[in-house]
Amino acid sequence: MKVAFIGSSGHYNYAMEGIREDRNISIAGIAPGSEGEDMSAVYRAACALGHAPRVFDDYMSMLDEVEPDIAVINCFFGHHAKVAMQVLKQGIHAFVEKPVATTFEELEELKEVYSQSKAHLAAMFGIRYTAHFMTAWKMVKSGAVGQIRLMNAQKSYKLGRRSEFFKSRSTYGGTIPWVGSHAIDWLYWFSGEKFESVFASHSARCNRDHGELEVSALCHFVLSNQVFGSGSIDYLRPKEAPSHDDDRLRIAGTRGILEVRGSKVYLINDEIDGIREIPLLPEQNIFVDFLKQVREQGKCLISAHDSFYVTEVCLKARQSADEKRIIWF
């Protein structure tokens, strides 16, 4: 099975890690997906795994010449949809960085192209597969908090110095779709509810010379069954903090409250007094799960529907923040 890498601007390492222990995969080609992308790190990572990919300047030529089974797409975020459509049109499975599109028009086009294709598509919601989120999700699905009523998700990142393409909405897409998409995915994945409305705010103030990049954002979601969810998103984590990110999720239900914080899982419910730290299940790899579906050995935890739906919610949240109004679904 041949894999090609398009771009180097996102989480291509998910695929590298998944490929590491799979002898039936060859990394056949690499190419930038956006003008100016430096592919040297991807090349080195492939070589370090014992592969010798062909290097192209143009992903279109690569797709034609290499004829990969799978494309790993992680170029500038504003170009994901265009590249993914090309890939799907050639019948190639698309493992795409999120958000899979950064405009409503491209999202609709992409969905249409996907519906005409037999290939699989999944967005890189890799955080689902971490030990802590997978453990938390299984606890919630087993009924540990009862019926979900209220959820609070947090994404907090260090800003550092971001590449130039982060500074423009057209190439970056916005902080809610980029950073916030994970938070939105958790709200959806944990609750299984439908989004009914969003009100969001974002601000590029104090972004230390990062152009249009929003440094702070807040989202308020109303989901079906009067379930509410907040998403707090920022690049304000100081560089002195012990980790790059501070991902959190709190799920409050009729039987208890579960929290993910500091890569750990805590539960209070009606079974045992006090706060319990839940032992973690093993971490999984998203690309291995993606391969499972490509090989028709099972379903990937992230469906194309999930990938599109969460992207739509992200774009509606961004629209709400831009237009300072409630967006109804």
Add this chain to the structure above:
Amino acid sequence: MKVAFIGSSGHYNYAMEGIREDRNISIAGIAPGSEGEDMSAVYRAACALGHAPRVFDDYMSMLDEVEPDIAVINCFFGHHAKVAMQVLKQGIHAFVEKPVATTFEELEELKEVYSQSKAHLAAMFGIRYTAHFMTAWKMVKSGAVGQIRLMNAQKSYKLGRRSEFFKSRSTYGGTIPWVGSHAIDWLYWFSGEKFESVFASHSARCNRDHGELEVSALCHFVLSNQVFGSGSIDYLRPKEAPSHDDDRLRIAGTRGILEVRGSKVYLINDEIDGIREIPLLPEQNIFVDFLKQVREQGKCLISAHDSFYVTEVCLKARQSADEKRIIWF
């Protein structure tokens, strides 16, 4: 100095604790503020401090006969404003449970009566005086997080079995004004920003036979200078949890992030690597601070303006949740 207690449905203990070590105060009278309030616990608390208050059925008669300097008002929440207006009209200082009013009309009337009076009024935002919140506030005011950009406040309570008056909006006022008022007060007190808009949601589902009482609520505030604040409010804390409440506040700014959680204060900023737990300042008492202003020895940390303003924000948040629309200030 004579103090009278009206009602027993809120935090009258703030006043009892403040009076405990003050030999110049006498608890002169107690009376219910709402029909059916049982005053026996207030009576016992007063006696335990060595006072022998006269007991009245009717607070109007008490005010006339006892002529107190200060009234501690904590009846059914829907009656705070009416009682406070009567108290102020008689030139008596009003230490009032929050929210100080549960309708816009009563809030406006109360403000008008206050402006005609020389008496002081403060709402019982007693959480400001806890060791952890006072420490956190002083850290933030000293510049520990730089310029505030994003705030997340949480109030989570055990529901238990609430008194009958909690089950009706007219006597209870709603969960956003009752439980949420603290969270809203923190956002205001820490940031010093003005509220520009609110979008909120609340739900009475799964309230275990508590009538109209909302068990979950979420508020999204836009404040001046593009500062955003969330308020997550619930009665979903399981009875097995180690404390009644789970108050939290996270303040993210340009220099760092401060958190109040589990009655502790944590700070990450650009001064020291890693997360620091901040040593706590001593707890203070809100009623002692209130007395300071009554005695013209200084300003109470909670002004009448603060009390009215936070109440207005609560009522606008409740309106937003009721009407499912953004309320602009």
